[in-house]
Amino acid sequence: METKLPPASTPTSPSSPGLSPVPPPDKVDGFSRRSLRRARPRRSHSSSQFRYQSNQQELTPLPLLKDVPASELHELLSRKLAQCGVMFDFLDCVADLKGKEVKRAALNELVECVGSTRGVLIEPVYPDIIRMISVNIFRTLPPSENPEFDPEEDEPNLEPSWPHLQLVYEFFLRFLESPDFQPSVAKRYVDQKFVLMLLELFDSEDPREREYLKTILHRVYGKFLGLRAYIRKQCNHIFLRFIYEFEHFNGVAELLEILGSIINGFALPLKTEHKQFLVRVLIPLHSVKSLSVFHAQLAYCVVQFLEKDATLTEHVIRGLLKYWPKTCTQKEVMFLGEMEEILDVIEPSQFVKIQEPLFKQVARCVSSPHFQVAERALYFWNNEYILSLIEDNCHTVLPAVFGTLYQVSKEHWNQTIVSLIYNVLKTFMEMNGKLFDELTASYKLEKQQEQQKAQERQELWQGLEELRLRRLQGTQGAKEAPLQRLTPQSLYPFSCPGAQRETHLPLALPEWLLRTPCPAQLSLGGDEERQWWSWQQNAQPLAAGLDKGKLDQEAAIRDLPLPHKAGLRAAGGLPPSAPGLGQGHSAPRLPLPLPA
């Protein structure tokens, strides 16, 4: 039966009415290979796999189930199920209209019957039912018409055979939900292979189909205890493939929704398997490009986990920080939203563990040029619980964010952001005025230190680079070769460090450059190099002293003073119109009395 190909598609005359070819009982998967040989060009660019059985007997309506005596009910039921196993071509919308109608009516009746009549579901009909369902729903999903299908933008391709398919799904659902349903009988037919194929269907582009599948899988998970671990494992595989291999699977949101309710039911303490699922599957899922499609469900799952076991919080937050979006601002806003959801349920003891890296990231978000990201981050301060956590830990949180807030308050292009930041700063001021003043005072110093560090770094790398170049030369075995050739002349505009330093110092030239030894010094060899190193170390404070004046000047330009506290209060956090330029660094930042 499997290998014999239908030579023609003309239906033969009805000989035994209502009986149609049914796949052999051992072939539950319902894939009909014959359909592949079909060469008829498709008339529409539809999403449905083309698979109807030709050479089939014409369907004729059977008597209604309610009209036959109970003794004949099951025989008739079986014939109806067989009738519903006949597949039709829905791409050709006028083909075999009568047959389609017969099948539709039969399906409707089955739906009605299984939902309302008690005593219908006896053991012998189970294989027939599962076979009918398998034949109808299991199929290889067709290629997407649009390879760059964007679930948010594009219209999905709808399943053309939906008029039948919907009824089959409805029937399946009612079958599972029937009070007569016996999982112990059904588990012989609803096995791992069945579940695997069911899961594959979640990739369907048709949201109506995924909606049914979601409910059905949920019921299957609920009724078949033996399949639970398997379903979870296969979901993992789907997710992992989605994250790391294909980045395309339409049913992620639906699967996550089911998992959300599964997680909800996890017993405590959580098994390692479940924790692993959180850390190795759910957290990496955040890195996927199409996050927006399933983010709500994903965030729900994550929060469910944290409500079950608060000790996972640190793992989760560090994970989110690791996958924090670098370029996609839309995703960044979603991350911030999820982070707030997590913070809403966080335990103070957990908050302490992650506050520093977390608020450094929040600060980075505040400084985002995209105002929605900055705004979303600043909304954290509107959340009273978060605010209380910040207040309890302000000695850690404030230093982590202060510098950025301070800087952004003067630089951000968007006035709303600027005023929000002023509000936040105001809150800080009220929270701990003393700390706030200290931070304000140390801000400038830190900036200087940062500069110094950057300078040291450049010197270090410069030294390393020279060493490398010298090595390159060393391996060439030409120690006496002119070194100037190896180091770009442009790097050494002055013959010797310090020689002309005071006279005409080009402002654009970085200071470290001047302190780099000239090639002549470098060529002297090991001892000299050691001297250079120590000289450089000694030289640093000296150099810092020499350039103090210049640094101060720069600092004065950079450090525009914060608005007066009074001003903040009066203007509701709006920035002052003209920041005072050219005030020395000693100018009072916030001339307000310390809190008594």
Added chain:
Amino acid sequence: MAGASGLGTGPGAAGGDGDDSLYPIAVLIDELRNEDVQLRLNSIKKLSTIALALGVERTRSELLPFLTDTIYDEDEVLLALAEQLGNFTGLVGGPDFAHCLLPPLENLATVEETVVRDKAVESLRQISQEHTPVALEAYFVPLVKRLASGDWFTSRTSACGLFSVCYPRASNAVKAEIRQQFRSLCSDDTPMVRRAAASKLGEFAKVLELDSVKSEIVPLFTNLASDEQDSVRLLAVEACVSIAQLLSQDDLETLVMPTLRQAAEDKSWRVRYMVADKFSELQKAMGPKITLNDLIPAFQNLLKDCEAEVRAAAAHKVKELGENLPIEDRETIIMNQILPYIKELVSDTNQHVKSALASVIMGLSTILGKENTIEHLLPLFLAQLKDECPEVRLNIISNLDCVNEVIGIRQLSQSLLPAIVELAEDAKWRVRLAIIEYMPLLAGQLALSEACGQEITTKQMLPIVLKMAGDQVANVRFNVAKSLQKIGPILDTNALQGEVKPVLQKLGQDEDMDVKYFAQEAISVVAQRLRKLDFPVKDSGEPSVPRADKNHFPRPRVPGEDTGKGPVYPLHGDTRDTLAQLEIAELVHFSQSRD
């Protein structure tokens, strides 16, 4: 950085160790730990410089342990690290110490992110070659085993890529173990691992002894090709090519063909697509006999598959299929067994299928010869030239030249010129562009092959080109100028002076800078030709040097490039030679003036 990697190997490097202690490792490690990801990344990318500063000994004893322990970084940093370590052998003291690099790479081969893992595997493969056979068995093979039996799927997928590099150099006992490990990964519980194994199956088969290929690889192949997941099955099709190359015809028939037949009729279109996509490779690997008996019928089915993706992939292979057939009967096979299906595909419902076919169908003319091409293919070409999908029309126009060679330009111009004239007014500017780009070639062919080439060019083609000078898209217009420059030498002076020059002069006043530029280039060439033919050139025809525009300059000019006032170089009047000269005309033009 690649240059630095080889440094430490020489004896000269060891001598410098004394100086290197100047750099305290803490300072360097601080750099690798910087809070700012970008700075951390920068440091990792210069890891070889750091290693160089530390010297080989301290790189081994201090830097590598640090790197091994700190792999909890961002994936981007890890990727850079994995890449660096592949070139690190010299920096740890040469091949004798290459095994020191294994621990950090082993860790990197277990991380989740695929790109990092792949890079770590790539580096491990690289380093494996630098191991001595003893070190390979002492360090590398145990690493592969550890990865292959790792808890999480990531390490097992990484292991799949390492078997083939250590197998050839291992002892027999170890070889057996390696095969055993690979076998178990092929039936791993996780589909990700099976996919990795399936994708490395062909590569692994190539390094195995023939007996093992038959007794072990073929069963693995058969299993993977009937996996429950189509993503695994389709990778087995790829492996099929490599395996088939190793086996004899008889073995192919019994060991591989049943599986391949099954794949060509797989229920998943992805697997069938793979068969279509790899068809040429399969055809070559299977040899002519199996091709005729099995592959051609399978190919016919793929050409009429129910999924457009599969049909398009198969249509793409039509030309290669023909080329790979034995010369003596390729014409018959194509004519009888393939052409009927091609004819149907010309009117396929899916435009990707038609477009795929249009991109290769012209290539069949060389295989089928003049008579068949005129009788069977030309009608198909004509139908495709009028196809509703511009992509199809475009693909046909861009490949017209290979038909020229087979049926001759006269036949081509008679049957196709009307269609081409029509396409010169196509609604899609890319089609018009293709037409104008095709004109010089067509004119050239006409001039070379037909006595009356000049007449056809002047009477039929020139009007089309000149008409297109009024196109609204600048790209078409400046290609008109370019075409006229190339066609110019074929035309007689009357046409040049009376028709071409006015059009070019008009284009020379175009609002678009590029059009102006190319028009003036063309004018200078045409003017030269007229001058050479002693035709009086009016001053107005002399091109003015395009003024350099601040905002827009189409193309940097060659220094010393002249604009038509240079020495007149001889060109023969004979049209047949002119074209050949024309091809080099631009070159002559530039090189002479540079002197």
